[in-house]
Amino acid sequence: MKYCVDNDLHIHSKTSSCSNDPEQTNERILQYAKENRLKTICLADHFWDEAVDGASEWYKPQNFEHISKAKPLPQDKEVRFLFGCETELDKNLNLGISKEKFDLFDFIVIPTTHFHMKFTLTDEDKASPENRAKAWVKRLDTVLNMDLPFYKVGIAHLTCGLIAPSREELLNVLTLIPQEEMRRLFKKASSVGVGIEINSGCMNFTDEEADVILKPYRIAKDCGCKFYLGSDAHHPLSLDNAKARLEKGIELLGLTEEDKFII
Numbered sequence: 001m002k003y004c005v006d007n008d009l010h011i012h013s014k015t016s017s018c019s020n021d022p023e024q025t026n027e028r029i030l031q032y033a034k035e036n037r038l039k040t041i042c043l044a045d046h047f048w049d050e051a052v053d054g055a056s057e058w059y060k061p062q063n064f065e066h067i068s069k070a071k072p073l074p075q076d077k078e079v080r081f082l083f084g085c086e087t088e089l090d091k092n093l094n095l096g097i098s099k100e101k102f103d104l105f106d107f108i109v110i111p112t113t114h115f116h117m118k119f120t121l122t123d124e125d126k127a128s129p130e131n132r133a134k135a136w137v138k139r140l141d142t143v144l145n146m147d148l149p150f151y152k153v154g155i156a157h158l159t160c161g162l163i164a165p166s167r168e169e170l171l172n173v174l175t176l177i178p179q180e181e182m183r184r185l186f187k188k189a190s191s192v193g194v195g196i197e198i199n200s201g202c203m204n205f206t207d208e209e210a211d212v213i214l215k216p217y218r219i220a221k222d223c224g225c226k227f228y229l230g231s232d233a234h235h236p237l238s239l240d241n242a243k244a245r246l247e248k249g250i251e252l253l254g255l256t257e258e259d260k261f262i263i
Contacts, residue, residue, distance in 0.1 A: 003227070003255035005246055008033070009042040009084065009154060009263070010109050010197060010230025011239075015070040016045035017062060019234040026074050026081075032239040033079045040080045040263070043070055044109045044230075047085035048096040055096060056119040059088060064101065082106035082263070086156065088114060091122050093142045102149050107263055109197070109230070111156040112139040113163050129169055133176035136163065137185065144188045152263055154195035154228055159202045159213050171212050182216055186223035195228045195261035196220050200242040203249035210252065217253055226261035 014024045026043070033041045045067045048059035073081045084107035087096040097108065114120050115132060125135040140155065164170040189196060198217070205213045221227075231242035249255075 042082040042084040150194040157199040186220040190224040203245040228261040
């Protein structure tokens with residue numbers, strides 16, 4: 001059976017500094033879920049644990065007290081509304097959440113591709129497309145080797161445009177990642193049980209770009225990884241555009257219900 005679009009586990013609210021949109025309310029997010037017949041959604045505002053050193057100035061204010069302002073989440077008999085977070089991996093490969101905070105979240109989104117942030121890559125990492133490709137491998141490998149509750153962890157937007165300064169460079173970086181390294185990483189991802197995100201923004205590509213963008217996900221599927229969906233919406237307009245892009249990715253990857261990551 002074809003993968004049913006019934007989840008969105010990566011949504012930002014107005015509480016997250018990257019949104020700060022008064023229209024991106026919990027009620028609007030729930031409305032989106034009901035209109036699109038989603039069964040499970042998750043708030044994943046940006047979070048850096050105050051107990052962990054290394055936060056950027058942008059991340060520091062987004063501690064647990066801050067993101068908890070989004071609670072309580074509205075409840076509905078048709079939609080399971082989860083409380084999660086999106087944390088970060090700094091350039092020293094430290095993760096912005098301590099073990100003590102794991103139980104406070106229903107789901108933890110970890111992006112390994114936020115190369116645009118000054119505190120996530122060393123100067124060497126971003127010196128060339130070849131080095132960015134190596135950083136892609138190194139950062140994902142680091143997370144997969146951590147002691148994490150992978151049954152409720154998702155790896156976000158592995159092919160997002162934030163990997164490189166331009167679209168052309170993004171495609172170059174993805175091409176430079178060795179296929180054998182991708183296969184090694186996704187075999188590990190499958191073995192630990194982490195979710196791989198099909199991100200709405202990442203599924204916005206031309207026909208000419210499709211093979212390069214979809215390659216990591218195709219390898220992940222071949223290695224037995226499970227997938228969840230993420231609009232990564234920061235504003236209501238992003239919510240409105242999400243489902244069609246997610247369905248595009250599902251169709252091109254040939255995902256079925258057996259490929260679904262379930263919390």
